[in-house]
Amino acid sequence: MRRYFYSIDQVILRRLLFRHLPEPKLRELLERIIASGAGLYRRADVIQWLGWDGPGRPGAGLPIGNLTSQFWGNVYLSELDHIVCRALRVPWYQRYMDDFTLFSDDAEELLVARERIGAWLAQERHLELKDPGARPERTDHQLHYLGYEVTRGGLRLGPKARGRMPERLGAAVDDPKRLTASITSYAAAWKFGQ
DSSP states (O other), X not given: OTTHHHHOBHHHHHHHHHTTOOOHHHHHHHHHXXXXXXXXXGSHHHHHHXXXXXXXXXXXXXXXXXXXXXXXXXXXHHHHHHIIIIISOOSEEXXXXXXXXXXXXXXXXXXXXXXXXXXXXXXXXXXXXXXXXXXXXXXXXXXXXXXXXXXXXXXXXXXXXXXHHHHHHHHTTTOHHHHHHHHHHHHHHHHHHO
C-alpha cells in the first residue's frame, strides 16, 4: 500500500475495532491511543521528513511506535484476506501487514485480481496500491520483497538491508544489548537465506 500507516482512516479503524469491543472504558482507552497521533502527519517537520509534497489527510494515520499500530494495521486489512481467498479465489496468497503477493499460473487472473483489490482498497479503506500498474512476474526470477532477494533457492538480505548493516551495527557498538539484538537479527536473516 502507498503510505499505509499514514493513510489508515481512523473512522474506519474505530468501526472495525469497536464492532467486537462493546466495553466503554476499553473504547475510551482505544480512542485516546488513536487520537494521540492526531495531526502528526500534517506537521511541516513530519511532512518534510517523510518527503511528502503536502499534508496527510485529516483523520488519517496511526501513531507509529505504539504496540497497537501493527495489530491495528493487520485488523484494518483482515477483510482483504477474505476477499482474495474467498471472492477472488486466487490460488496462492500471502500478506505481511501492507505487503502482499498473489500467485497463479494465469497472468490474466492476477491482473483482474489487482484491479479488483485496488478498487476495494480505495472504496472500503481509502488506500492506494503502491504500484497499481505492477505486472505479474515469473517465480523463476529473483524478486525483491520485504527487504529480501527471493529466489526458488532461498532468501538473502536485499541490497538496502545489506547497505544499512554497517551503519546499524556501528550505531549499536556502545550499547551491548542493542548490538546483540542487531547481530542476532542479521544472523537469523543470514541463516534463513542459506
